[in-house]
Amino acid sequence: xxxxxxxxxxxxxxxxxxxxxxxxxxxxxxxxxxxxxxxxxxxxxxxxxxxxxxxxxxxxxxxxxxxxxxxxxxxxxxxxxxxxxxxxxxxxxxxxxxxxxxxxxxxxxxxxxxxxxxxxxxxxxxxxxxxxxxxxxxxxxxxxxxxxxxxxxxxxxxxxxxxxxxxxxxxxxxxxxxxxxxxxxxxxxxxxxxxxxxxxxxxxxxxxxxxxxxxxxxxxxxxxxxxxxxxxxxxxxxxxxxxxxxxxxxxxxxxxxxxxxxxxxxxxxxxxxxxxxxxxxxxxxxxxxxxxxxxxxxxxxxxxxxxxxxxxxxxxxxxxxxxxxxxxxxxxx
Amino acid sequence: xxxxxxxxxxxxxxxxxxxxxxxxxxxxxxxxxxxxxxxxxxxxxxxxxxxxxxxxxxxxxxxxxxxxxxxxxxxxxxxxxxxxxxxxxxxxxxxxxxxxxxxxxxxxxxxxxxxxxxxxxxxxxxxxxxxxxxxxxxxxxxxxxxxxxxxxxxxxxxxxxxxxxxxxxxxxxxxxxxxxxxxxxxxxxxxxxxxxxxxxxxxxxxxxxxxxxxxxxxxxxxxxxxxxxxxxxxxxxxxxxxxxxxxxxxxxxxxxxxxxxxxxxxxxxxxxxxxxxxxxxxxxxxxxxxxxxxxxxxxxxxxxxxxxxxxxxxxxxxxxxxxxxxxxxxxxxxxxxxxxxxxxxxxxxxxxxxxxxxxxxxxxxxxxxxxxxxxxxxxxxxxxxxxxxxxxxxxxxxxxxxxxxxxxxxxxxxxxxxxxxxxxxxxxxxxxxxxxxxxxxxxxxxxxxxxxxxxxxxxxxxxxxxxxxxxxxxxxxxxxxxxxxxxxxxxxxxxxxxxxxxxxxxxxxxxxxxxxxxxxxxxxxxxxxxxxxxxxxxxxx
Numbered sequence: 001x002x003x004x005x006x007x008x009x010x011x012x013x014x015x016x017x018x019x020x021x022x023x024x025x026x027x028x029x030x031x032x033x034x035x036x037x038x039x040x041x042x043x044x045x046x047x048x049x050x051x052x053x054x055x056x057x058x059x060x061x062x063x064x065x066x067x068x069x070x071x072x073x074x075x076x077x078x079x080x081x082x083x084x085x086x087x088x089x090x091x092x093x094x095x096x097x098x099x100x101x102x103x104x105x106x107x108x109x110x111x112x113x114x115x116x117x118x119x120x121x122x123x124x125x126x127x128x129x130x131x132x133x134x135x136x137x138x139x140x141x142x143x144x145x146x147x148x149x150x151x152x153x154x155x156x157x158x159x160x161x162x163x164x165x166x167x168x169x170x171x172x173x174x175x176x177x178x179x180x181x182x183x184x185x186x187x188x189x190x191x192x193x194x195x196x197x198x199x200x201x202x203x204x205x206x207x208x209x210x211x212x213x214x215x216x217x218x219x220x221x222x223x224x225x226x227x228x229x230x231x232x233x234x235x236x237x238x239x240x241x242x243x244x245x246x247x248x249x250x251x252x253x254x255x256x257x258x259x260x261x262x263x264x265x266x267x268x269x270x271x272x273x274x275x276x277x278x279x280x281x282x283x284x285x286x287x288x289x290x291x292x293x294x295x296x297x298x299x300x301x302x303x304x305x306x307x308x309x310x311x312x313x314x315x316x317x318x319x320x321x322x323x324x325x326x327x328x329x330x331x332x333x
Numbered sequence: 334x335x336x337x338x339x340x341x342x343x344x345x346x347x348x349x350x351x352x353x354x355x356x357x358x359x360x361x362x363x364x365x366x367x368x369x370x371x372x373x374x375x376x377x378x379x380x381x382x383x384x385x386x387x388x389x390x391x392x393x394x395x396x397x398x399x400x401x402x403x404x405x406x407x408x409x410x411x412x413x414x415x416x417x418x419x420x421x422x423x424x425x426x427x428x429x430x431x432x433x434x435x436x437x438x439x440x441x442x443x444x445x446x447x448x449x450x451x452x453x454x455x456x457x458x459x460x461x462x463x464x465x466x467x468x469x470x471x472x473x474x475x476x477x478x479x480x481x482x483x484x485x486x487x488x489x490x491x492x493x494x495x496x497x498x499x500x501x502x503x504x505x506x507x508x509x510x511x512x513x514x515x516x517x518x519x520x521x522x523x524x525x526x527x528x529x530x531x532x533x534x535x536x537x538x539x540x541x542x543x544x545x546x547x548x549x550x551x552x553x554x555x556x557x558x559x560x561x562x563x564x565x566x567x568x569x570x571x572x573x574x575x576x577x578x579x580x581x582x583x584x585x586x587x588x589x590x591x592x593x594x595x596x597x598x599x600x601x602x603x604x605x606x607x608x609x610x611x612x613x614x615x616x617x618x619x620x621x622x623x624x625x626x627x628x629x630x631x632x633x634x635x636x637x638x639x640x641x642x643x644x645x646x647x648x649x650x651x652x653x654x655x656x657x658x659x660x661x662x663x664x665x666x667x668x669x670x671x672x673x674x675x676x677x678x679x680x681x682x683x684x685x686x687x688x689x690x691x692x693x694x695x696x697x698x699x700x701x702x703x704x705x706x707x708x709x710x711x712x713x714x715x716x717x718x719x720x721x722x723x724x725x726x727x728x729x730x731x732x733x734x735x736x737x738x739x740x741x742x743x744x745x746x747x748x749x750x751x752x753x754x755x756x757x758x759x760x761x762x763x764x765x766x767x768x769x770x771x772x773x774x775x776x777x778x779x780x781x782x783x784x785x786x787x788x789x790x791x792x793x794x795x796x797x798x799x800x801x802x803x804x805x806x807x808x809x810x811x812x813x814x815x816x817x818x819x820x821x822x823x824x825x826x827x828x829x830x831x832x833x834x835x836x837x838x839x840x841x842x843x844x845x846x847x848x849x850x851x852x853x854x855x856x857x858x859x860x861x862x863x864x865x866x867x868x869x870x871x872x873x874x
Binding site for chain 1: 340343344345346347348349350351352355387388774775776777779810813814815817822823824825826828829830831832833834835838840841848850851853854855856857859860861863
């Protein structure tokens with residue numbers, strides 16, 4: 001029998017840190033010296049997934065760029081809760097301009113840095129799902145097309161949360177928002193609408209596209225670091241649960257991101273030049289119901305009685321993702 | 334200061350905004366009692382020593398273990414590990430092989446010659462321990478550690494009590510036992526062998542000692558009346574196992590019947606098999622599931638070819654054969670005779686029907702209460718006589734080595750308090766950490782590592798040790814399967830998952846602190862803590 005060394009670290013890489021690993025194998029977030037790009041005192045709601053996702057992603061980008069980085073931010077929760085004038089929670093160079101133009105501002109900064117010969121300073125542009133898939137879509141598509149040297153990060157909480165939970169192009173079917181009420185024969189958002197931005201980004205054949213969730217920190221950090229190793233247009237789409245808009249318990253933020261991935265509803269993968277290169281496999285598969293039930297935006301699927309037909313249609317979406325991306329362990333690599 | 338129009342606040346960081354005021358619940362770090370620690374009769378801090386073993390610091394792990402138990406190498410072999418039965422990992426995949434890691438640490442310590450921490454400064458107090466079994470040795474060890482002068486009077490020619498004269502060699506090699514006892518002697522404990530105390534009253538009257546711990550065990554095999562013909566050969570299991578130490582083994586014949594369903598019956602049957610019996614048949618009046626013997630013992634006995642005759646009692650013994658009566662169980666599970674008989678060929682019958690305490694030494698002592706054949710003690714392990722404590726098999730409780738070691742430790746703490754003129758009060762027990770309090774997502778999937786067993790053919794014919802130890806990599810793997818239930822193991826999860834950066838990391842070994850100025854009380858840290866070491870408590874107004 002061939003000799004196989006045992007590598008087993010109690011919690012492996014699932015937790016943030018691990019005292020059994022050497023320093024260089026630990027996550028950015030486990031370090032006492034992490035940048036804390038987003039610092040204390042910000043006004044995000046309890047259990048905000050976006051605040052968490054932004055700190056995870058930007059701290060990793062700071063480390064990858066050697067702390068040489070500028071960030072352009074679209075309008076949205078992330079901008080509002082961090083910078084109510086005259087306070088700021090940002091501990092990195094950060095600029096806000098408009099709702100729809102963060103990709104364009106990022107492009108401009110990259111061009112200016114190139115003109116000044118400061119190639120070592122990297123640019124990140126970021127927005128929520130509204131600023132990405134709806135309002136900022138044109139500038140973003142342009143940035144992809146021109147292959148500008150910007151990493152664009154979308155923090156997707158699946159609606160316009162800042163303005164009062166209105167539907168966006170990223171709102172999933174059957175979800176209730178302020179503009180897709182849970183009334184009528186097909187309550188909530190319609191099936192067959194909305195956009196899948198990661199796939200659209202891949203269609204632009206840009207160097208790097210990836211999806212991630214706040215439940216898998218190591219994966220998210222790896223993808224940000226990898227994205228920073230490329231030049232040209234790159235896109236990372238991070239699922240960030242919103243307790244306010246989703247009607248979930250603040251303490252459930254990470255659990256819900258995990259269930260989104262484990263049910264197959266949110267496929268976690270990476271792609272280079274338009275081709276999927278790796279997927280994060282489902283570890284313990286769960287039916288979509290487990291993901292839907294703790295969220296009040298799906299309450300109408302369970303009360304007064306279970307709407308098995310609609311739940312079945314959502315399960316079909318998950319099943320399609322599973323077969324399309326090969327998300328289960330048994331699938332060949 | 335000059336400020337822009339309509340601006341009342343200074344330009345600056347959001348740190349001015351103390352978001353802690355939003356909170357209605359606050360997270361607090363707690364240490365809960367892991368089920369293994371809760372279940373351990375010796376009161377070991379199992380989670381605590383596994384924590385050190387996880388990082389490969391075996392000496393620290395062993396030292397932590399030695400705080401509670403002076404016989405790890407013995408315990409790693411003979412303990413029936415109730416800790417593993419209680420282990421939360423059993424609800425996930427398989428329980429952690431705690432016993433096998435203890436076995437490994439115990440052997441490693443003997444191998445490396447690690448010595449216990451030096452005893453505390455001499456207190457000038459003298460304690461006497463009567464009986465050098467697990468309970469007496471444990472009490473002596475702990476009393477010596479606390480700085481008292483300890484003498485043990487042992488009736489036998491060698492120390493160890495039931496560990497030597499009751500547990501067969503194939504489960505506990507004598508060199509291991511000797512080495513661990515020598516280590517206790519090395520701390521300055523004096524063991525006086527061949528010194529049977531026949532009259533405790535005289536010893537107490539001499540007042541050579543400030544306190545006495547009585548742990549003489551239960552070494553008399555119970556006899557049940559079995560009508561027998563003149564040439565029937567009947568032995569009791571305790572004397573039988575005792576005679577395996579040094580004396581010429583008794584002649585049993587080819588076919589041996591063992592009457593009883595406890596661990597001693599299994600030990601006797603397995604020993605008989607090794608002495609050359611072709612048939613070793615255990616006769617028990619109830620069924621397997623009602624047998625007091627532990628599962629591992631029964632399984633290993635069956636593997637070695639021991640046969641079981643359930644629902645049977647011995648009615649009559651004659652030369653070469655036994656008359657058995659078949660039994661049935663009533664609705665309460667009690668055996669009832671059926672009147673059906675059968676014969677079993679057997680050259681000898683070994684009775685393993687339990688043991689009794691030899692209480693003769695107490696005859697002239699006033700104030701010791703004896704009930705059901707055992708000595709009654711209060712919760713401080715003291716008998717009715719001030720300064721006279723008792724423990725182990727001679728007091729009420731399960732009769733195992735581990736319970737004995739636990740009694741010894743508890744008695745030592747009480748004797749220590751008694752010698753200092755105070756009373757020992759047990760520290761308050763932490764809340765238990767149940768399985769549903771864990772977030773098991775975070776633990777890597779890993780099945781248990783099984784200790785190799787000696788080949789069955791060799792087990793039937795030799796007294797070589799049956800269960801082999803783990804090697805270093807296996808032991809490390811096994812230790813790392815620990816979930817650290819209810820006790821922080823510094824995984825940094827709370828530090829990472831806080832959306833409000835309100836967890837302060839204090840550095841290796843120092844754990845974390847909450848920054849309540851900013852913590853909004855979302856509860857993600859508590860929900861995502863793998864081991865359930867964070868509790869949410871309502872804020873008071």
